[in-house]
Amino acid sequence: MRSFTYIRSPGNLSSKEKDIEKHMEVIENKLWLGDLSVEDLMQEFGSPLYVYEEDTIRAQYRRLYESFPGVSLQIHYAMKANPNPALLKILLDEGAWLDAVSPFETKLAREVGFLPEHILFTGNNIPLSELEYGLEEGLLINIESLSLLEEFGKAHPGKELSLRINPGMGSGHHAHCITGGPRSKFGIYYDQLDEIHEILTRYQLKLTGIHAHIGTGILEPEPMLEALDMILTITHQFSGLQFVDIGGGFGIPYRPEQSLLNLPELGAQISRKFLQFCDAYGTSLDLKIEPGRYLMASSGTLLATVNNIKKTPDYQFVGVDTGFNHLLRPALYGSYHRVCNASRMEGDEESMVLAGYICESGDVLTHNSEGMTTQFFPRPRLGDRLAILDAGAYGMAMSSQYNMRNRPAEVLVTQGKARLIRKRETYQDLIRGFVF
């Protein structure tokens, strides 16, 4: 018998929550992803396992694209969120451009088929040589420091570039995720516009765009709109531009009680302000955005197997065959990822700590901003499969081989069919670089 339950908010879906389409069902008390049972997926591909759903990625892309009426919009996917080529191909097919931060990211993007002029290269604290690599490859160059701008101008007068500006404010779900304001290392601070003008004039550099990215995991429109006003004020100080790039940061509701970012409303407000700005500026500019999390997070699920269950006077620990080596966000930011017992979705829920298999006390997947915490889910038995939701962005991308643990395989589910898109690492993969 099939019962269809939406996992994020069982039994009680608001129309807003329906907006993120996750193809998850509960069938005979077990979790299915994209028409495939978690158990079958793990039997076929092993444990632990990252699973992505293609339809979710496409739906999120289209939702974003349709939210900015009337503007010439370019969506640069922030490939740092998840650079798997199979996922990049989906976004290429949808018409995405890219935000890349390192030469190897751009190399991979080119191999996948992205055009160089569709890749905005925004490194942080990079040497001139990386910008020169970008120039040779024909990428869009985005510079984020005065000293690098000076060096670049001296070596390559007359070239085109855009500038990353710190608009003096930031926002994000954790201090580490705020990328604007006086405590941020990113961009040229907005009070240094005179210096920028001097350098641009001295080396006859052609400024094509203004870029800013204030943070990530933003669920309220206000900080984005406030930053937009600031960015547009700054943009007005420069003539002859082709685009304004307002970065990424669009959040998704990880917690069941969180609401979706009201994207249609935010997009409409951004578009209105931007079109008014273009009128005042006297030219119709392109608007760029750089979403990472919004496109990828909800498409991905990390699946793991229960190895251990133990009790202390304070907690009940469930030990699994994954950890912060595969999903760092909880340990790094205190981030929440909903945990489901995929082997018994309904049952008496108990308060449990989900602990990883890495030899560190901090290797816990149920964290909050204060540290370790618990989540309620049906008490597992050894061998049960657990699903850690919304792990598609900054999950596998931030993974490591700590404790000489290999990275999991990755699988893409498309219309009820799963295919391997990254092999599970082997011992040979782990030791490849060692010189014995």
Ligand SMILES: Cc1ncc(COP(=O)(O)O)c(C=O)c1O
């Ligand atoms: C310059 C830049 N653009 C875009 C992004 C993507 O942010 P998000 O995943 O929140 O959309 C980042 C993330 O760090 C970034 O540094």
